[in-house]
Amino acid sequence: MTKQAVPETPASTSAKILYRPFGIASSVVGGLVASAIFKQVYKRVTKNSGADAPGPLQSEYLLRQVLVAAAIQGVIYAVVKASIDRAGARTFQKWTGEWPGS
Template sequence: MPSRAPSKQPSTSAKLLYRPVGIVSSILGGLLSSLIFKQIWKRVSPSSDQRSDAPGPLESEYPIKEILVAAALQGAIYAVVKAVINRQGARTFEKVTGEWPGS
């Protein structure tokens, strides 16, 4: 098992400076994950109408299996996009400022 390097303690100023960057990247990540999900859902949706929006839990015309698959896929895409964007944002912040913004 590879050993992990000791984590650097971020300064309070680094945390404060990163906050606006984190907010903007979270918004962009949400938009990007939504676009990715819609494209994937159009291709894998078992529904005949091939709509880009996933069925919601209160839409009775869709089976529960389809609703749960859509929710799981949407959640997984969101989590992966969020992790990538947050990590890359922190790395870029560290390159620019010399400090890691995380805790």
């Protein structure tokens, strides 16, 4: 049995304002978590424990390597950010009774 999404009532202006610092803090934490996860995944994918992911301006890497690293990083960042944003919004709703979104 799947859980159905419950339509939320539009957030009040005060809820949006109160959520803003909470959202910013959770975004920072999400970025740090995503970065740590990406570094571990990249080390395992490349089987090189000391290598950092290639940047777009590093000419010693093939374009394919740069693009694969960027794709992996993008997916990890998006999933972690969405997870943390959603959890933060649910926590805010539990504390205040209002959903902080639109």
